[in-house]
Amino acid sequence: MLASLPILSVLIWLPIFGGLLVIPAGKVSVHAVRWLALFIALATFLASIALLGGFDAQQHAMQFREYVPWIRAFDVYYSLGVDGISIPLILLTTVITVLVVIAGWGIVPGRIAEYFASFLILEGLMIGVFCALDAILFYIFFEGMLIPMFLIIGIWGGPRRVYATVKFFLYTFFGSIFLLVALVYLYLQANTFEIAQLQQFHLSAREQYLIFLAFLIAFAVKIPMWPVHTWLPDAHVEAPTGGSVVLAAIMLKVGGYGFLRFSIPITSYASEQLAGVIIAVSLVAIVYIGLVALAQRDMKKLIAYSSIAHMGFVTLGFFVIFALFAKAGSSAELAMQGGMVQMISHGFISGAMFLCVGVLYDRMHSRQIADYGGVVNSMPVFAVFFVIFAMANVGLPGTSGFVGEFMVILASFNANVWYAFLAALTLVLGAAYTLWMIKRVVFGAPGNEQVAALTDLNRREFFCLLVLTLLVLWLGLWPAPLIEIMDASVVHLLHQAQLTNLR
Amino acid sequence: MDSLNSDVLLALPEIALLAATSAVLLISLYAGRASEALAYWLSLAALAITAVLVDFTSMQPELFAFGEMYINDPLAVAIKLFACLTVATVFIYARPYLRQREHARAEFYILGLFATLGTLVMASAHNFVLVYLGLELLSLCLYALVVFERDSSDASEAAIKYFVLGAIASGMLLYGMSILYGLTGSLDLAEIHAYLGNRGTDSVALVFALAFIVVGLAFKFGAVPFHMWMPDVYQGAPTAITLFIATMPKLAAFVMAIRLLSNGLQELLTDWQQMLIILTVLSVVFGNVIAIAQSNIKRMLAYSAISHIGFILLGILSGSAFGYAAALFYTVIYVLMAAGTFGVLSLLAQPGRDLDRLVDLKGLGSYNPWFALIMLLLMFSMAGVPLTVGFYAKLYILQSLIHDGMLWLAILAILMSVVGAFYYLRVVKYMYFDDADEQFRLQRSPLAHTVLSVNGLLVVALFIFPNALLNYCMQVLN
Numbered sequence: 017m018l019a020s021l022p023i024l025s026v027l028i029w030l031p032i033f034g035g036l037l038v039i040p041a042g043k044v045s046v047h048a049v050r051w052l053a054l055f056i057a058l059a060t061f062l063a064s065i066a067l068l069g070g071f072d073a074q075q076h077a078m079q080f081r082e083y084v085p086w087i088r089a090f091d092v093y094y095s096l097g098v099d100g101i102s103i104p105l106i107l108l109t110t111v112i113t114v115l116v117v118i119a120g121w122g123i124v125p126g127r128i129a130e131y132f133a134s135f136l137i138l139e140g141l142m143i144g145v146f147c148a149l150d151a152i153l154f155y156i157f158f159e160g161m162l163i164p165m166f167l168i169i170g171i172w173g174g175p176r177r178v179y180a181t182v183k184f185f186l187y188t189f190f191g192s193i194f195l196l197v198a199l200v201y202l203y204l205q206a207n208t209f210e211i212a213q214l215q216q217f218h219l220s221a222r223e224q225y226l227i228f229l230a231f232l233i234a235f236a237v238k239i240p241m242w243p244v245h246t247w248l249p250d251a252h253v254e255a256p257t258g259g260s261v262v263l264a265a266i267m268l269k270v271g272g273y274g275f276l277r278f279s280i281p282i283t284s285y286a287s288e289q290l291a292g293v294i295i296a297v298s299l300v301a302i303v304y305i306g307l308v309a310l311a312q313r314d315m316k317k318l319i320a321y322s323s324i325a326h327m328g329f330v331t332l333g334f335f336v337i338f339a340l341f342a343k344a345g346s347s348a349e350l351a352m353q354g355g356m357v358q359m360i361s362h363g364f365i366s367g368a369m370f371l372c373v374g375v376l377y378d379r380m381h382s383r384q385i386a387d388y389g390g391v392v393n394s395m396p397v398f399a400v401f402f403v404i405f406a407m408a409n410v411g412l413p414g415t416s417g418f419v420g421e422f423m424v425i426l427a428s429f430n431a432n433v434w435y436a437f438l439a440a441l442t443l444v445l446g447a448a449y450t451l452w453m454i455k456r457v458v459f460g461a462p463g464n465e466q467v468a469a470l471t472d473l474n475r476r477e478f479f480c481l482l483v484l485t486l487l488v489l490w491l492g493l494w495p496a497p498l499i500e501i502m503d504a505s506v507v508h509l510l511h512q513a514q515l516t517n518l519r
Numbered sequence: 520m521d522s523l524n525s526d527v528l529l530a531l532p533e534i535a536l537l538a539a540t541s542a543v544l545l546i547s548l549y550a551g552r553a554s555e556a557l558a559y560w561l562s563l564a565a566l567a568i569t570a571v572l573v574d575f576t577s578m579q580p581e582l583f584a585f586g587e588m589y590i591n592d593p594l595a596v597a598i599k600l601f602a603c604l605t606v607a608t609v610f611i612y613a614r615p616y617l618r619q620r621e622h623a624r625a626e627f628y629i630l631g632l633f634a635t636l637g638t639l640v641m642a643s644a645h646n647f648v649l650v651y652l653g654l655e656l657l658s659l660c661l662y663a664l665v666v667f668e669r670d671s672s673d674a675s676e677a678a679i680k681y682f683v684l685g686a687i688a689s690g691m692l693l694y695g696m697s698i699l700y701g702l703t704g705s706l707d708l709a710e711i712h713a714y715l716g717n718r719g720t721d722s723v724a725l726v727f728a729l730a731f732i733v734v735g736l737a738f739k740f741g742a743v744p745f746h747m748w749m750p751d752v753y754q755g756a757p758t759a760i761t762l763f764i765a766t767m768p769k770l771a772a773f774v775m776a777i778r779l780l781s782n783g784l785q786e787l788l789t790d791w792q793q794m795l796i797i798l799t800v801l802s803v804v805f806g807n808v809i810a811i812a813q814s815n816i817k818r819m820l821a822y823s824a825i826s827h828i829g830f831i832l833l834g835i836l837s838g839s840a841f842g843y844a845a846a847l848f849y850t851v852i853y854v855l856m857a858a859g860t861f862g863v864l865s866l867l868a869q870p871g872r873d874l875d876r877l878v879d880l881k882g883l884g885s886y887n888p889w890f891a892l893i894m895l896l897l898m899f900s901m902a903g904v905p906l907t908v909g910f911y912a913k914l915y916i917l918q919s920l921i922h923d924g925m926l927w928l929a930i931l932a933i934l935m936s937v938v939g940a941f942y943y944l945r946v947v948k949y950m951y952f953d954d955a956d957e958q959f960r961l962q963r964s965p966l967a968h969t970v971l972s973v974n975g976l977l978v979v980a981l982f983i984f985p986n987a988l989l990n991y992c993m994q995v996l997n
Contacts (some may be wrong), residue, residue, distance in 0.1 A: 122932035156905040170952045
């Protein structure tokens with residue numbers, strides 16, 4: 017029975033319609049809203065587990081295809097499918113949404129139905145991004161995500177929420193405009209919006225450069241890369257906890273996913289030629305943003321900057337492959353897998369870190385590091401979790417943070433020793449800013465009376481952080497399942513990246 | 520005799536509307552206190568009958584009447600149907616507002632119907648004289664409507680500006696037409712087209728005439744730099760009247776542009792293309808940038824309308840059926856969005872006080888969540904964000920531009936739509952992120968509420984099921 021069900025459509029539309037259903041439930045009672053939202057999030061999660069169960073990791077081809085004509089005038093198809101690259105991201109989305117719903121259980125003041133509805137609709141749209149095989153369909157989900165996120169930050173955010181959310185919206189909207197122009201241009205050349213066919217289409221060198229740049233603007237803003245990252249710290253600081261978690265854990269990955277789906281296969285020649293630039297910018301992000309993070313006084317801002325630095329690893333891993341094709345061995349594969357693992361692992365770690373800050377913020381209503389100190393005295397259980405996630409953020413072996421970074425550094429070493437050297441600096445810088453924050457927030461004598469009076473985690477918070485801890489440790493100790501799932505697709509993608517597709 | 524019969528049959532919608540309007544006029548004169556209600560319901564009935572007749576007399580591919588002055592083709596049918604539908608919607612939205620203000624006089628509906636008649640005539644005009652007649656019938660009704668609230672000095676000022684500038688524009692148009700008549704010896708669009716095809720277009724006088732015609736058109740559209748009247752009229756007129764002016768006349772302007780530029784002067788494409796490029800660039804840039812600085816929402820929407828008109832002209836300037844279809848689609852979608860937006864504003868007006876400052880929208884999301892949501896959808900649609908049909912409108916125009924190799928225009932236009940997104944987002948910000956200073960109670964009218972809800976949800980429904988409308992626009996301009 018499961019096989020006949022259009023499972024990808026279920027994954028997309030269940031949370032969207034569920035979200036719309038949650039709004040009228042708000043008239044009934046707060047309890048109804050919470051349980052309904054949790055039920056929908058869990059149902060979606062189970063559907064994604066079923067998806068994983070039916071997935072054949074041996075093939076690189078798209079699976080669970082759905083293909084229905086949608087807009088005939090524009091040749092747009094409702095075309096869905098998943099491969100080894102999108103499956104982990106979909107699972108990440110469903111897991112994180114369940115946790116966000118649980119975490120939002122008691123903390124949202126007012127308009128609780130709309131809050132859960134926004135997150136559920138956002139979930140559907142994000143899954144849509146990872147499933148869409150039609151370029152316009154992808155673009156629709158890619159842009160559509162902005163609307164719920166805009167409202168989440170704007171309605172439930174902090175004091176400067178309006179500035180932050182408008183900046184977030186306009187920045188991303190601006191970036192994606194170029195994506196749209198490039199896609200329409202490609203359509204008029206290739207007569208199709210089907211991504212798989214665009215990937216095989218041959219373009220002239222000049223066209224490749226321009227289209228690559230258009231893609232780059234869109235995805236660089238989204239992921240975000242230095243120097244178009246400035247919206248991220250603002251958005252993170254002002255967003256409510258759930259918004260920060262989703263933003264860091266999933267939405268940033270959409271940018272990385274875009275590089276893999278669009279930039280590298282469609283404009284492989286330009287990607288190869290310009291890989292040096294991307295690598296340089298990634299290294300700037302890793303080193304410079306690491307230093308910037310060191311100077312932050314606001315915990316959320318610090319984690320936001322650390323996210324940018326970690327995303328630098330992702331882009332480094334994706335684009336260093338072009339320098340590795342000439343080398344013997346499979347280091348190109350290692351680099352790309354490293355980038356992918358880094359995306360998933362960062363999803364868990366940054367989500368967890370923002371949840372931790374949310375736990376503190378709910379109690380103290382401050383995100384300033386200076387307002388804390390000695391939290392371990394009053395919240396010992398919380399401190400354990402926070403330290404574990406901090407270690408993962410640093411990249412301690414045994415946590416998921418280590419795996420991705422290590423793979424990318426190892427591979428870059430083959431390309432150029434200096435790449436590896438600069439990238440490895442993050443181990444120092446990351447340790448410095450994360451552990452210093454931990455020292456100032458968690459350890460020492462209680463900073464003030466308020467801190468001394470803090471209550472430890474409740475069961476709900478404990479559950480969320482426990483799940484994330486297990487995931488972080490699991491990926492850190494035994495990443496093989498994840499790598500196996502994406503292996504065939506990564507190999508195929510590397511093969512595509514080696515074809516120049518020049519006309 | 521036979522030919523006269525078929526001529527009359529073909530023009531039945533216009534004849535019926537004229538007869539019905541005259542009847543409404545007479546009935547309302549003698550109906551006393553019931554005149555307003557009677558005029559309202561009879562007008563809706565007249566529009567419905569006209570729409571049915573339009574559909575009934577629709578011809579494939581085209582038929583001429585009255586010595587080729589009158590054309591009945593799919594484009595004319597489409598514009599007439601959309602016009603009737605729009606005007607009916609506008610009447611429904613406007614009535615509670617007018618009753619509340621004690622402007623509830625039958626004249627509103629009568630003038631509205633005459634304006635509709637003007638649009639219908641323009642849609643079917645195949646001769647310069649008929650284009651001009653339709654245009655004047657429409658324009659004169661609009662001037663009178665602006666000053667409908669006769670005690671208001673703002674409205675009078677707006678009406679005077681509108682009238683004076685509109686008269687100049689009509690003069691320009693007429694002057695251009697007369698030069699063309701002097702050159703070609705004909706006022707018939709097909710004959711002019713044939714003349715230009717045979718004799719070539721290499722004449723300064725032709726371009727001279729064309730320039731006047733384009734200026735006249737640009738004025739009626741409200742394209743920069745002929746947009747001066749728009750902000751004042753939108754702001755000065757009572758909201759219900761702005762609602763009328765912001766919607767149906769856009770359809771008329773579109774069909775006038777197609778009739779004149781495409782049916783008549785297609786041979787001069789390269790010339791008018793250049794002129795339209797200047798107009799569109801200015802409209803899209805100035806409209807969007809100046810709208811940011813507005814604190815009055817009606818004025819902001821006027822500048823937003825200017826930028827949308829820039830997009831419509833971007834479709835027209837490609838000079839291909841594809842581009843015209845894109846422009847028609849954009850026009851229809853714009854009219855849909857503008858009707859909804861002004862409908863919300865008009866229904867939220869209080870006795871003696873319009874909702875016209877942006878800050879008046881504060882907190883709408885908390886005290887009237889449903890219509891705030893409708894407004895939210897309309898705003899995102901105007902900004903062209905996916906999940907709303909406004910995205911397709913922009914995408915269609917973008918495709919036609921890139922198709923014709925005008926990549927830089929496409930990029931400029933779409934960059935400016937990012938600028939535009941800012942002020943639409945600000946409306947959302949006031950509605951959802953701020954707390955209410957005062958609450959604007961919605962006027963009671965179940966019919967208007969229902970239609971408005973449908974109008975807002977259509978923005979999403981058409982996003983999910985766009986095929987019918989897209990295909991229809993394509994067929995109309997095959």
